[in-house]
Amino acid sequence: MARLRMGEGVLRRKPIDQITADTDAAEGERLTRTLGLWQLTAIGVGGIIGAGIFTLAGTVANGTAGPAVLVSFLIAGVASAAAALSYAEFAGLIPKAGSAYTYGYAVLGELAGWFIGWDLLLEYTAIVAVVAIGISGYFSFLIEDMGASLPHWMLGAPGTGDGHRVDLFAAALCLLIAYLLNLGIKNAARFETVVVGLKVLVVLVVIGVGFFHINTGNYHPFFPYGVGGAFTGAATVFFAVFGYDAMSTAAEESKDAQKHMPKAIVYSLIIAMVLYVLACLVLTGMQDYRHIDKESGFSTAFKSVGLGSLADVIAVGAIIGILTVMFTFMLGVTRVWFSMSRDGLLPKWFAKTHPTRHVPTRVTWIVGAASAVIAGFIPIGEAAELTNIGILLAFVVVCVAVIVLRYRRPDLPRAFRTPGMPVVPAVGVVFSIWLITFLKWETWLRFAVWFVIGLAVYFGYSYHRSELARQPQRTKDGPPRG
Template sequence: MSRTTPVIPGDRRTPPGGARLLSRQGIFRLKPVDPSEEETHGGLRRTMGLWQLVALSLGGLVGAGVFSLAGVVAHEDAGPGVMISFLIAIIASTAAALCYAEFAGTIPKAGSAYTYSYAALGEVVGWLIGWDLLLEYTAIVAVVAIAVSGYFSYILERIGIDLPAWMLGAPGTGPGHKVDLFAALLCLLLAFVLSRGTKESARFETILVVVKLGIVALVVVAGAFHISAGNYSPFLPFGIGGAFTGAATAFFAVYGYDAMSAAAEESAEAKKVLPKAIVISLAIAAVVYLLVCVVLLGMQDYREIDTQSPFSSALGAVGLGGLGIVVAVGAIIGITTSAFANMLAVSRVWYSMSRDGLLPRYFAKNHPKRHVPTRVIWPVGIGSAFIAGVLPIREAADLTNIGILAAFSVVAVAVVVLRRTRPDLPRSFRTPLVPLVPAVGVAFSVWLIANLDPITWFRFAGWMAVGLVLYFAFGMRNSEENKPSSPSEDNLPEPRDGSSA
């Protein structure tokens, strides 16, 4: 804050004479921290309890990783040491999860990493993270929908139903393929479910998650009776380095709690239950993944695992091939819950950015009866359906990963910054061992980002460049923080660095 140009406490207007662009009155102005859990008029409704939030988080955490990723990492990188790979990934993910838990208990508002970084690091940082998540979450929905489509086609083939080639995949993925119709329709179906209301869609997600975990339990128990200790030797055929390499891949299976935190404004008693939901869901996911690794590698030698269908391959190797359909059904349900969680997340991030004025406020108006942002949900559904329908899964997947890791890094840094600038804020959960735990989260995320394909960097940089142009052309001028504050806001306590809260 300038010493020569006083600003009324709480006033977010640029001081007379203009503030420097790179200041707390410019692009680094802060979103006021609102720790209240009251519902705003026309806003989102707080209807989800602890176990619905846990189910939403598990929807993102336990998905493709169970039915495919564990086998891929074992076969290509770690062998039976995949157990160590997932353990390392879970430890790294826990560091980020604890940072999310602190923010969830401090700022129980929609938007996840976008809202957290905006409140702690400044508007332009929040915008970039939000803009990044819009693409990442939408692309994840598309990738997951394509994977579901593949399993669905497998089931139809097994029961003798032949479908026209034009509807079975994106152009270039097979002879005669024109569009992945199943994937596109799944995206639209999820948008429809989300548009029905938070309570109804949360019930839908909870039921699917319970069924999914039941199927995983059935497969694990059945396979446990066919474990051969000899399959665990050699335990580290690629050395400990292979286990660490596998951890980089496994990490992408254990970060689904960030999608759940985007729904903070629809959680009853958010400050109390959100941190609990994050910790409980990650603990359940950790147990599930480790059990899956133990059983999968005990049933079949890692060199013989089919990376296209690891569990089906392993079950077939021990004479349980009849469970293949069960595995396929479990995969469809499990992966669908992941798509649902990510579609909910992107719609809430978009809604929050529009409510803050960084995107057109048209999208911040909820349905008058269902109290969900249908003006956002349907564009997200249509956009993800288009990506899923016409892009091969690898090209769609290349749009993800780097943005999620960037968000993790920023949230970890933001926890440390907010501890210093706003020590007065009530925190229902505090990340332990700060700054060590956030530093672990940042280090692991940066390491993974550094090992991504260079084309991913170029695409990410291009998307961020477009975002910056939009921010300076629209968001910066129309931001809610660029407007005069109300008299009541003048009494808000100021952070220790003297910037506007």
């Protein structure tokens, strides 16, 4: 009997028709609705475009895929698009903070929602750190190109170079983003929108100028590492083609989430993929893939064709532009953490918001400090290995959940409906699982350790403290039992 009750407990679902009501009733745990369509789109574009163009494109081109890095982005984009359409349906249906965590909780049950949320806490925090390290690489390039120098001890994590002790600039950036987010979502989003505009402008300049310096001979051979290299590259660049998922965590801060969130998700992915494809063509066309710098690819590519002054502009643009990726994912992790705490799966202390700015300041500073430690003391390769598997699993959960809910509750009003049901979500599931198989065993090991820790936290704390554990159980999203 106890086992039966345990089984029912981990499968308990948060009723969809009560989610909005619960959100509105939460005193001291309330977010402010201030974001419009284009602010949401800017947050999405800010999360997608960044390290993918300015760092990962060069990393994958030199050593993994060659000119076929373009194919790597397209493969990752197809998988991401299938998941994006599923996210869009949920964003219009459940306009609540938490993104994949909330969707999984409402459709697949508490345990599934818990593990997605638990994974995203690590994944999003690691992404913030990885991006900060990427910006630091461009910063170092810019300083050296100006003829200046900084002490070696502050230029990288231990083991990344002679005399390196800490990546001080990367760590400071993490704390800066935490500070900006704590100013309030309205002011933070205004900053994000302006900086995203500058970033897109820089990317357009890169594409426009670089187009006239393409040497088509650099495209041969197009698959120097075989077709498999392009697929391996897709697994690496995958985290560069999402960001809309983190943006969807801001649903409770959108003025008209049911209408605007689906549009913002679709718009941001389309804009990003067009720019990615064009930028990859320019990068691999300007310079032989074997000579592309892995940390500051476009800056060195432009320098190689005699455009050193523009290389400095690109470095500045990269530093400013990639900040928006940090902003989006730190926003995402803090809202997931806030949502889990409000639901009782983590201590309620974390769900308290600032009395006037209405943002979760406590978790924001904790995430800022944690990402600063990762960015400062872990090499970028090891930090990047923490990022992909949880996101891919979140995509699997969301794609499965949208199929399940479509058949379980076809009557629910949906502002956006995923096309090609159930084929499109199934494509997202297959691609995501397939990309997971390309990840290194060390990634699986780290994930397993985090999974076991999460299991202990859930059954030791969350299972008993959950808000649903204190309420009468419902069946099929209906009225309470007994």
